[in-house]
Amino acid sequence: MQRYVCHLLLLAAFLGPAALRAGTPAAAADNTPTTQILFEPKTQFPAQGGPALKAAFLPIGTAFLVGGRGEFLLNESLGLGVASYSLSTEMMPTYSATRHDLGFSYGGVSVDDSFYPRRLFYFNVSCLVALGQASSLPLAANAGRDHVDFLMLEPEVNWMVNVTQELRIGLGFSWRVLNSENVKSVVGVDMGGGAASLTLMYGKI
Numbered sequence: 001m002q003r004y005v006c007h008l009l010l011l012a013a014f015l016g017p018a019a020l021r022a023g024t025p026a027a028a029a030d031n032t033p034t035t036q037i038l039f040e041p042k043t044q045f046p047a048q049g050g051p052a053l054k055a056a057f058l059p060i061g062t063a064f065l066v067g068g069r070g071e072f073l074l075n076e077s078l079g080l081g082v083a084s085y086s087l088s089t090e091m092m093p094t095y096s097a098t099r100h101d102l103g104f105s106y107g108g109v110s111v112d113d114s115f116y117p118r119r120l121f122y123f124n125v126s127c128l129v130a131l132g133q134a135s136s137l138p139l140a141a142n143a144g145r146d147h148v149d150f151l152m153l154e155p156e157v158n159w160m161v162n163v164t165q166e167l168r169i170g171l172g173f174s175w176r177v178l179n180s181e182n183v184k185s186v187v188g189v190d191m192g193g194g195a196a197s198l199t200l201m202y203g204k205i
Contacts, residue, residue, distance in 0.1 A: 046073040048203030054085060054174070056195040063089045065195070069110060073205055077114040083107060083128050092139070095188035099139045104191055106132025106152055114160070117205060121161050124170060128154040132178070136187040148186040152178040158199060170199040 049070025056063045066088045071081025084107030091102040108130030116122045135147035158172030173196055180192040 046204050047071065048073065048079075048168070048201045048205060049081070050200040050202050052083075052085070052197060052199040054195045054197045056176070056191075057193055058091075059190055060091065060093045063087055063091055063104075065104070067107070069199070069201075071110065071112070076205065077117055079110075079112045079114070079126075081110050081112075083110045083130075091189075093187075093189050100188060101137040101139060102187055102189060103135035103137075103145075103147075104132070104187075106130040106150075106154075108152075117160075117162075119162075121159065124158040124160050124172075126156045126158070128152075128156070130154065134183050134187045134191055146186050148183055150178045150183055152176055156197065158197070160201075166202055166204060168201040170197070170201065172197040172199065 047070070049068065051066070051068040054065040054067070056065055064087075065085040067083065067085030069081060069083035071079040073079050084105070086105035087103060092099050093102060094100070108128055110126050110128040112124055112126030114122055114124045117124075130152045131149065132152050133147055133149050135145050137143065137145040154174050154176050156172050156174035158170035160168050160170040162168055173194060175194050176192045178192050180190045183192075184190050
């Protein structure tokens with residue numbers, strides 16, 4: 001009899017804790033390790049950002065610009081942030097009987113508004129106020145690079161899709177508004193005009 005009692009006590013000792021853990025899943029979840037951090041802000045600001053690719057339609061052909069944008073969300077639809085783009089395609093227009101290596105970049109502050117951003121598909125409109133620089137390097141001996149600074153506005157409309165809760169992809173069209181004649185007098189090309197864009201945005205909204 002004592003031997004059976006000992007066996008029962010041993011079974012209870014081994015199986016008792018496992019049964020208790022199985023019966024209390026909430027307690028096990030509470031014991032999940034947390035990441036150690038220096039501090040945790042009391043206020044969390046919703047934000048999003050990501051890379052972007054633009055195909056700019058220039059008089060000398062299509063040029064690709066790479067860059068990105070990031071923003072804080074002031075509410076569910078209105079965002080305030082920054083954006084920047086640079087020419088990635090090798091463009092070598094010929095004027096004044098000389099080929100030139102073209103450079104072009106700009107960046108600034110953007111404001112955008114989204115219409116029904118909780119839906120699967122929605123529209124986003126934005127306007128970028130940017131400072132930029134265009135440059136031209138004559139491909140000739142002892143030639144120096146010429147450059148011109150400019151102020152630019154770029155309104156844009158994007159058709160967005162919510163891929164996941166955090167990831168959005170947008171296809172859009174923008175229009176660069178700048179002093180084209182002043183820029184053209186230095187680099188030989190009108191850098192204003194339209195562009196198609198592909199944008200990835202990641203973050204909580």
